[in-house]
Amino acid sequence: MTDIRLAPAVADAFPDTRIAVVTATGLRGHEDWPDTAAALAGLERQLADGAWQPADETDPRIEAWHTAYRSFGTNPRRIRPSVDALGRRFAKKGTLPRINPAVDSYNAVSVRHGLPAGAFDLDQVSGDIDIRYADGTEEFTPLGEPGTVENPRPGEIIYADADGVLTRHWNHRDAHRTRVGEDSAHVAFALETLHATRDGHLLKAAAQELQELLAPHAEQTAVHYLDPAQSELTV
Numbered sequence: 001m002t003d004i005r006l007a008p009a010v011a012d013a014f015p016d017t018r019i020a021v022v023t024a025t026g027l028r029g030h031e032d033w034p035d036t037a038a039a040l041a042g043l044e045r046q047l048a049d050g051a052w053q054p055a056d057e058t059d060p061r062i063e064a065w066h067t068a069y070r071s072f073g074t075n076p077r078r079i080r081p082s083v084d085a086l087g088r089r090f091a092k093k094g095t096l097p098r099i100n101p102a103v104d105s106y107n108a109v110s111v112r113h114g115l116p117a118g119a120f121d122l123d124q125v126s127g128d129i130d131i132r133y134a135d136g137t138e139e140f141t142p143l144g145e146p147g148t149v150e151n152p153r154p155g156e157i158i159y160a161d162a163d164g165v166l167t168r169h170w171n172h173r174d175a176h177r178t179r180v181g182e183d184s185a186h187v188a189f190a191l192e193t194l195h196a197t198r199d200g201h202l203l204k205a206a207a208q209e210l211q212e213l214l215a216p217h218a219e220q221t222a223v224h225y226l227d228p229a230q231s232e233l234t235v
Contacts, residue, residue, distance in 0.1 A: 001234050002122055004188070004226060007132035010157060011228035014068065018196035019131075019226040020207035022189040023122075023235045024102075026219025029182035033101035036213050039108040040096050047094060054087030055114035061202075062087075062114065064194045065171075072133070072155050074169045082171045083116040100182045105213040106189050113206040115199075116171035116192045120159075121184040122235065124177055127162035129188075131170075131226075134158045140165035141176045159190075188235050189214075196227060 004021060011017065046052035055062050057076075062084050066076040076084070090096055090111055098104055102119065110117035120129070136154035141164070152158050152168055159167040166175045171192060180187055191206050193199045207223045215221045224233045 002125055002188070003128040003232055003234050005128065005130050006226050006228065006231040007130055008231070009133055010131055011231055013071070014194055015228055016194060016196050016198075017227060018193055018200060018203055020191040020203050021224045021226060021233060021235060022191070022207055022210050022214065022221065023224070024187050024189070024214045024218040024221045025185070027102060027185050027187055027214070028217045029100055029102055029184060031101075031217060033105070033213070033217055035216070036101050036105045036108065039112075039213065040098070040104060043090075043108060043112060044095055047090065054090050054111050055083070056087060056091070057084060059114060060195070061193070061199060065116065068157075068194055069169060072157055072170075073153055074156060074172075079169055079172050081116055081169075082118060082173070083110050083114060085172075086111050087114070100180070101217065102180050102184065102187060102189075102214070106191075106210060109191070109206050109210045109213070112209070113191075113202050115203060115206050117189065117206075117210075118159075118167055118171055118174050119180045119187055119189040120166055120174070120178040121180050122186045122188055123184070124179075125161050125166070129159055129161050129166065131157065131159055134160070134165070138165045140168055142168075143174050143176050143179050146176050
């Protein structure tokens, strides 16, 4: 079992934060996921038809993350929140990446709802996960760069376990070690908002949509919520 904790200092700085943690066990990443394929194709069709656009930095959901990034010393125009980077890429290219079914699922949900999303292979996590301010001594190996080691800036918000950083800049980029692949069977997906009072209904809808995409291809799924009032959960 893994505990996921929201550090008191982060909760105090961002008191309207809420994180939906969607868990899946017995995940089967090698089979076809037709609902996920349809979700991606549907978004691409809506974009091509001009019926819908992904949220950009003028949207309050994205603007809030830019403000948060600046508060801990990250330039969000250079190092963008994941949902911002994904939406910009989608608007430019007209297509969403196809990586593997689990990752494709949370990408579709993220861009549809304008909320950052990420995931961790829990079998590769060491100990518990803390969402906290970095002290700068932690090590991070970026996704897709197994030979690279970085140190976060002191004061940067990170997801971290006992062996290092799982996500830098709160939700900019995930680590290579805990990446989700087709063989990942026990996964925690995180969807985030900084304004639960305003966007909590979007977070709930996004978590439900992701769970519905995962459920046909997993033995068990569940949705949990993390916020300042409920700052720890076990998955």
